[in-house]
Amino acid sequence: MEAKTLVDVERIQRAVLRVRSQNVMLDSDLATLYGVEVKVLNQAVRRNKERFPADFMFQLTREEARSLRSQTVTLDVGRGRHRKYLPKAFTEQGVAMLSSVLRSPRAVRVNIEIMRAFVQLRRMLGANEELARKLDALEQKYDSQFRAVFQAIRELMTPSRPPKRTIGFRGVGRLMP
Numbered sequence: 001m002e003a004k005t006l007v008d009v010e011r012i013q014r015a016v017l018r019v020r021s022q023n024v025m026l027d028s029d030l031a032t033l034y035g036v037e038v039k040v041l042n043q044a045v046r047r048n049k050e051r052f053p054a055d056f057m058f059q060l061t062r063e064e065a066r067s068l069r070s071q072t073v074t075l076d077v078g079r080g081r082h083r084k085y086l087p088k089a090f091t092e093q094g095v096a097m098l099s100s101v102l103r104s105p106r107a108v109r110v111n112i113e114i115m116r117a118f119v120q121l122r123r124m125l126g127a128n129e130e131l132a133r134k135l136d137a138l139e140q141k142y143d144s145q146f147r148a149v150f151q152a153i154r155e156l157m158t159p160s161r162p163p164k165r166t167i168g169f170r171g172v173g174r175l176m177p
Contacts, residue, residue, distance in 0.1 A: 012117040017089075019064060023121060024089035025114070026060075026068075030098065033114070034107050042088060044101045051101065056094035060087050092118045128157060 015029040027045075031038040045052055060068070065086050090098065095118070099111040135153060 009113060009117050009120065012114055013121060016117065016121060017068065019060065019068075019089050020058075022089075022091050023118065024091055025095055027088040027090070028083075030090060030095065030114075033110050034098075034102055034104075035110075036102070036107075038083075041098075041102070042085075045088070045098075048101050051097050052094055055091060056097055057088055057090045059085075060089055062086065131157065 012033070015025050015033070016023050017026065018024075027041055028038050031041040034041065045057065068087075092115075095111065095114050099108060135157075
């Protein structure tokens with residue numbers, strides 16, 4: 001019987017972002033999962049700088065942070081309600097290194113779940129690449145009349161972006177009497 005997981009794997013997977021062609025997790029998401037404040041997590045990282053080379057952790061640029069902020073719309077407005085520093089992004093290796101820096105029992109259990117989520121994401125990407133290779137082989141084998149079918153399959157394989165939500169009233173343009 002498997003022990004109950006501390007954190008939902010889907011929650012972890014939603015926190016994994018693609019930045020600079022790498023799967024990363026932001027310091028704020030990791031802090032939430034570990035049950036610590038962001039400044040506590042970042043302080044532990046600063047105290048152990050040698051454990052976090054550039055391929056384990058990097059700080060987002062202003063443009064990257066702005067882009068992520070506009071995609072997630074999580075920033076509150078007003079004095080004292082936003083981050084003073086740019087977010088840090090941790091690669092899979094950086095997240096693994098966090099387990100040696102944050103030593104609480106919760107941090108260890110959460111880290112195990114995060115590692116499992118990264119492995120699952122890697123498997124999904126690998127399966128998709130294998131499917132693409134098989135599709136290429138089939139496409140070369142059959143003539144052009146199936147080209148539309150193969151194109152439709154490729155479109156189904158590419159991850160779609162969620163539709164942009166529009167803000168405001170969408171009515172018929174009538175004013176009430």
